[in-house]
Amino acid sequence: MPRWKITLEYDGTAFSGWQRQDGPASVQQAVEEAILGFCGEEVRLHVAGRTDAGVHALAQVAHFDLSKDTKAETVRDALNFHLRDQPACILEAEGVSEEFHARFSAKSRHYLYRLINRRAPLVLEKNRAHQVTKPLDIFTMQKAAGLMIGIHDFSTFRAQNCQSNSPMKTLDAARIERISE
Structure with a gap:
């Protein structure tokens, strides 16, 4: 099959x-x-x-x-x-091959979270980004993101019936980038 x-x-x-x-x-x-x-x-x-x-x-x-x-x-x-x-x-x-499994064969996962920092309402990006209207301190955000790198216990974020073998997860990268002003 x-x-x-x-x-x-x-x-x-x-x-x-x-x-x-x-x-x-x-x-x-x-x-x-x-x-x-x-x-x-x-x-x-x-x-x-x-x-x-x-x-x-x-x-x-x-x-x-x-x-x-x-x-x-x-x-x-x-x-x-x-x-x-x-x-x-x-x-x-x-x-x-039949040994491949989308979930269990995955070696890593990548996530992208987008913030748009402006006062004007979102139109084109309405369902693609989260809007923050107050000024952001990018330098402090970058420092905080760096603290997330490494192995962490995510027990508090797990559902009771979670099927994952371990709550320990490794975060390889966390970047905060300003794309434009």
């Missing part, structure tokens, strides 16, 4: 988050429906990490199994055809 790794990009504004649920549309639901439309198979999509409502992804990794093999370009293009009305697309599809 061929296993497929896909890399997705999506605008999470209209989604209730990654995970399929009753009610509002989720990213998982949209992609699973695209797979069903492409090959007629109901699959379970596994993801590297779930996102919350309104969160976007630049390169989210997921995997699924199909009953028959096909070309990677066909998988990518067919899924994009079926996602054409959704704010999501498949950037890449590749066949992987």
